[in-house]
Amino acid sequence: MSVFKRLKALFTGAKNDVIEKNSDDKVLNQKKSDKSADLRPKQTDSNTKNEKTHSSESKTPEVNKVDKTENKVVEDFETPNTEKKVTKTKIDVVGVETPTVSSEDEKSEEKVVGEDNELKDDSKDDSKNKEEKRDTMTLLNENEKLTLKNVDPEFTEIFKDAGIDSVKICFQCGTCTGGCPSGRRTPYRVRQLVRKCLVGLKDEVISDDALWMCTTCYTCQERCPREIKIVEIVKMARNVAAQNGFMAPAHKATGSFVIKTGHGVPINDATMELRKRVGLDELPPTTHSHPEALEEVQKICEITGFDDLIGFNKATGELE
Amino acid sequence: MEIAYFLGCIMNNRYPGIEKATRILFDKLDIELKDMEGASCCPAPGVFGSFDKKTWASIAARNITIAEDMDSDIMTECNGCFGSLFETNHMLKHDADMKNEINEVLAETDREFKGSIDIKHLAEILYNDVGLDKLSDLVTNPLNLNVAVHYGCHFLRPSDEIQIDNAEKPTILDDLVEVTGAKSVPYKDKMMCCGAGGGLRSRDIDVTASFTKEKLENMTDAGVDAIVDVCPFCHLQFDVGQTEVNKMYKTEYGIPVFHLAQLLGLAMGLGSDELTLDSHLIDSAPALAKLVTESDKITGGE
Numbered sequence: 272m273s274v275f276k277r278l279k280a281l282f283t284g285a286k287n288d289v290i291e292k293n294s295d296d297k298v299l300n301q302k303k304s305d306k307s308a309d310l311r312p313k314q315t316d317s318n319t320k321n322e323k324t325h326s327s328e329s330k331t332p333e334v335n336k337v338d339k340t341e342n343k344v345v346e347d348f349e350t351p352n353t354e355k356k357v358t359k360t361k362i363d364v365v366g367v368e369t370p371t372v373s374s375e376d377e378k379s380e381e382k383v384v385g386e387d388n389e390l391k392d393d394s395k396d397d398s399k400n401k402e403e404k405r406d407t408m409t410l411l412n413e414n415e416k417l418t419l420k421n422v423d424p425e426f427t428e429i430f431k432d433a434g435i436d437s438v439k440i441c442f443q444c445g446t447c448t449g450g451c452p453s454g455r456r457t458p459y460r461v462r463q464l465v466r467k468c469l470v471g472l473k474d475e476v477i478s479d480d481a482l483w484m485c486t487t488c489y490t491c492q493e494r495c496p497r498e499i500k501i502v503e504i505v506k507m508a509r510n511v512a513a514q515n516g517f518m519a520p521a522h523k524a525t526g527s528f529v530i531k532t533g534h535g536v537p538i539n540d541a542t543m544e545l546r547k548r549v550g551l552d553e554l555p556p557t558t559h560s561h562p563e564a565l566e567e568v569q570k571i572c573e574i575t576g577f578d579d580l581i582g583f584n585k586a587t588g589e590l591e
Numbered sequence: 592m593e594i595a596y597f598l599g600c601i602m603n604n605r606y607p608g609i610e611k612a613t614r615i616l617f618d619k620l621d622i623e624l625k626d627m628e629g630a631s632c633c634p635a636p637g638v639f640g641s642f643d644k645k646t647w648a649s650i651a652a653r654n655i656t657i658a659e660d661m662d663s664d665i666m667t668e669c670n671g672c673f674g675s676l677f678e679t680n681h682m683l684k685h686d687a688d689m690k691n692e693i694n695e696v697l698a699e700t701d702r703e704f705k706g707s708i709d710i711k712h713l714a715e716i717l718y719n720d721v722g723l724d725k726l727s728d729l730v731t732n733p734l735n736l737n738v739a740v741h742y743g744c745h746f747l748r749p750s751d752e753i754q755i756d757n758a759e760k761p762t763i764l765d766d767l768v769e770v771t772g773a774k775s776v777p778y779k780d781k782m783m784c785c786g787a788g789g790g791l792r793s794r795d796i797d798v799t800a801s802f803t804k805e806k807l808e809n810m811t812d813a814g815v816d817a818i819v820d821v822c823p824f825c826h827l828q829f830d831v832g833q834t835e836v837n838k839m840y841k842t843e844y845g846i847p848v849f850h851l852a853q854l855l856g857l858a859m860g861l862g863s864d865e866l867t868l869d870s871h872l873i874d875s876a877p878a879l880a881k882l883v884t885e886s887d888k889i890t891g892g893e
Contacts, residue, residue, distance in 0.1 A: 487637035564629025
């Protein structure tokens with residue numbers, strides 16, 4: 272019988288698992304009395320849990336809502352629209368459970384069926400349990416959890432409007448992070464960033480220092496099986512960060528060099544000497560030799576608002 | 592043949608030997624380099640592109656219009672400049688809305704982006720337009736050096752737009768380097784970034800140094816005499832950055848750094864003075880000494 276059960280568990284796989292998570296602890300304990308049958312489900316349990324946590328990052332926004340519903344975030348839904356979604360979600364959850372109920376052995380079947388009527392309340396309790404479990408898995412504190420309140424749909428639109436709509440076909444395979452030389456030494460995670468941009472977690476994205484740890488080396492983009500313009504996404508996210516005041520003083524300084532001289536790296540005395548020594552003009556034929564050309568660059572920076580972006584004071588000729 | 596020569600910042604304002612070598616090389620190749628009077632910073636793709644796309648594209652487009660007025664394609668020997676100018680040129684040629692937006696800005700400076708020219712990298716011109724045969728004719732002093740070729744990032748990527756060579760396993764630079772008699776030695780993670788780009792060098796130099804250290808480690812393991820790059824910013828990172836790595840990690844790396852133009856200069860018999868190798872923080876002497884020893888072997892010290 273136990274072999275048969277294990278086979279069944281193999282075939283029903285994840286579904287079998289969902290049940291365990293969704294039925295209460297008593298059922299679990301009862302099952303645990305049968306140790307041989309227990310080993311496998313227990314393992315798959317953690318696997319599925321992993322999958323679940325992953326999928327909360329890797330699904331489309333709607334599916335994401337489903338995941339959040341399970342996590343007690345129900346209270347956070349405010350608009351009638353999302354309210355509907357909640358109900359729909361619950362039906363989905365029931366849908367998943369029903370077939371597995373029938374595949375359970377008799378003892379637990381009784382229990383589960385008995386509880387079937389109160390399934391809605393139950394799923395809330397379960398989500399509490401699951402959430403506690405997830406807490407220990409993810410090490411997230413209460414205030415680190417993201418809810419729909421963190422989602423800014425306009426942020427996602429920025430990427431679509433900028434012609435980087437390839438962001439929406441990301442299936443979160445992680446090839447990008449896997450090849451990222453920055454990710455090997457910094458907290459920068461490209462896959463996560465792309466996902467956050469798509470979901471619209473604006474504050475998460477722009478306030479994160481790691482956003483600036485990308486060297487724009489394009490390794491991620493070259494290897495992306497979906498051919499997503501990842502570097503464009505990173506740069507656009509940085510544009511938004513800069514607009515919102517997240518710009519390092521060192522970067523503002525580089526910007527100010529271009530306004531002041533037309534060059535990000537202006538000439539210095541030592542190089543002027545070197546140039547003269549090898550028979551080049553002391554100053555290159557760039558904005559360094561052409562003040563009127565520099566004025567053009569300055570005008571461009573004024574029109575596009577780059578002055579204001581970096582806080583360049585035209586009167587003093589310095590950064591504020 | 593003639594071409595508009597885009598200088599950028601770091602080459603002309605820090606390593607003028609690269610510019611000098613290029614001018615001599617192109618003189619010998621009978622290709623006229625036409626100065627782009629009043630050109631500015633490209634501006635750097637990962638830096639200004641990260642700050643404000645519109646400003647980045649407008650300044651880049653302004654630079655392009657200078658060459659459009661000269662009716663010449665642009666040549667640059669900096670990956671960053673190449674990235675900015677190529678990407679902007681490509682974008683404005685394919686995106687009418689963006690082109691209008693940028694032209695509205697440029698109109699204030701009496702300029703207009705037309706989309707009439709192409710942007711080319713030095714290595715691309717040497718490989719495709721000049722050819723390895725013609726280049727090898729110029730080699731008077733074959734270089735018996737083992738070098739680590741560093742491609743950099745913005746030279747070949749994004750490859751679906753740039754299409755010069757395979758971005759993961761390219762050969763173009765190795766072929767060009769080997770024309771001089773030097774041997775391009777394979778090393779681990781050859782295509783990895785030097786770490787300077789994307790505004791990282793100015794903002795988080797520790798991270799940048801960590802990139803560079805990994806590259807230097809891999810190059811050292813392969814036993815190279817020098818690093819060859821095609822980007823003054825990578826060049827600066829391997830030169831100045833190498834001393835920073837040594838300070839931070841208490842290491843003693845001392846791999847000489849040559850830009851491709853400087854390497855070709857050496858092969859054409861130019862002196863280290865002319866190539867301003869003496870201004871490098873990392874001493875080129877070990878590599879140069881090896882060259883002298885090798886040539887002594889051939890000439891018997893004559």
